Amino acid sequence: MSDKLQPRGTEESTLAQPLYTPIKRRSFFMYAGATAGASALVLAGCSKDSDDATPSLPKGNSTTADGSISLGSGDVGVLNYAYALEQLEADFYAKVAALSNGATLLGATEFAYFQQVAKHEAIHRDFFKAALDRDAAGQTLRGLTPKYPAATFTSRATILNTAKTFEDLGVAAYNGAGKLLKTAAYLVIAGQIVSVEARHAAYVRDLVEKGSFSSDVDALGLDKAMTPAQVLTAAQTFITEKLDGSSIGVN
Amino acid sequence: MNFFNIINQLSEVDPDVMGRLDTRRSVFNSLTTVSKRAALASAPAFLAAFFSKAYAGTTAGDPKEVFNYALTLEYLEEDFYKKVVASPIFATVSADDQAAIRQILKHETAHVNLLKTVITTIGGTPTAPVTFKATTFATLTSFQAQLQVAQLLEDTGVRAYKGRAGDLLGIPDVNITGVGMVNPLQAALQIHSVEARHAAHIRYMRGQTPWISGDGDLDGQEHYKGAIPESNTTQSGVDITKLGGGYTAKDAQASFDEILTKAEVLAPSRAGGLVG
Secondary structure (H helix, E strand, C coil): CCCCCCCCCCCCHHHCCCCCCCCCHHHHHHHHHHHCCCCHHHHHHHHHHHHCCCCCCCCCCCECCCCCEECCCHHHHHHHHHHHHHHHHHHHHHHHHCCCCHHHHHCHHHHHHHHHHHHHHHHHHHHHHHHHHHHCCCCCCCCCCECCCCCCCCCHHHHHHHHHHHHHHHHHHHHHHHHHCCCHHHHHHHHHHHHHHHHHHHHHHHHHCCCCCCCCCCCCCCCCCCCHHHHHHHHHCCECCCEECCCECCC | CCHHHHHHHHHHHCCCHHHHHHHCCCCCCCCCHHHHHHHHHHCCHHHHHHHHHHCCCCCCCCHHHHHHHHHHHHHHHHHHHHHHHHCHHHHHCCHHHHHHHHHHHHHHHHHHHHHHHHHHHCCCCCCCCCCECHHHHHCCCCHHHHHHHHHHHHHHHHHHHHHHHHHHCCCCCEEECCCEEECHHHHHHHHHHHHHHHHHHHHHHCCCCCCCCCCCCCCCCHHHCCCCCCCCCEECCEEHHHCCCCCCHHHHHHCCCCCCCHHHHCCCCCHHHHEC
């Protein structure tokens, strides 16, 4: 069954605007069902949907058949997805910030900025954990074990390029995940975080190559957006545990 | 099927529904106006009237209005950078600085064009262009003075897009000629992060932190204040400074950018005062 209602005719001009609304079919039947028993067909649809408690959707942090860790479904899936990426970023920058030769490798000012970024990413990680523990108790993704290619933390070039990869990936991930959210409050929070990630990305890019802060913006003036599948494929290289994001945003 | 089931269902997508039913508060928390419309269109008349009352005053969320608001800001930015490039000062700045400003201008022009197309495609009429106030621009007699305004414009733009994203949730994809299927919310987010990249670079050019830490030379400006100021350290009810082993207020505020409402953005003390 399609998740989306098709456009419906209406006489009310105030309702003339897009009606292809992706309101959940189940919800639609709930509204429609308020015809209060006038339609047996609708009621039948309702009771069927009511009984159908979407048993196949995985809980966050559950283990899938192939041993992967599921990020979960619906908004929880999106939050766990963000939490996974923030765990990775936070771990990377914590390792950079702890380098005894960090100021030598990166320069004193740059190293000080990276230490600030390390705090931002640690905050994002801790925030998502707190939000998930509060809003989806028992479904919070476990602590992941990041892994890096050898020599990642040994030169300015490898540190900057890894940081650039993570920041651009983070921006593209948030940009692509926004539309998967159902709860506007989560979307606003994601928006509050993604612009900080974009600031990081621009800064790191300028360090990699002067003036490249927005070089990947396309001809329409748009930054990159990636699907969870695309992002997780790229991120998986850096994460020991196998993640399953196939139900992110689905409910 | 009973009435309370409907309310329960609605509260799934709109946790605030009970509050609305009580107070008719015009928070556009969860149920977007478009979903509301669909609900209204699908529901029998008595229920429509019921929801109309619950959501009375929720005028935000018309995507045409949201995109025209964004277009206004993009026009303002585009004209500002056109004036920067056209000013005699521009020839005196470094090639790197010139390249950066030209790249930003190119993006603002692209945003104007894309937004106009999106607005037309969803059945709206693109708002008339606005320009940056010439008399104000004339007072910017150095490149550094121009960059100060650029920073304020970019940081305000970031806050403005963020403030309206919720209104675009659930809007269907649109087919844009020559581009293909575009999700309006995603496009807005993709513009939003470009503005953040611009803001970061301008701040970097000015020797400021690329993020808003509260210790910048312009942080006292109205552009960083508002109902939710950039100095805010509580997100979704979570005191950020108390997370983990504890964080400084500076790191807590820099980790999250904040929204501005349309009224705040268009106030004379912010972008509104620069239109002329």
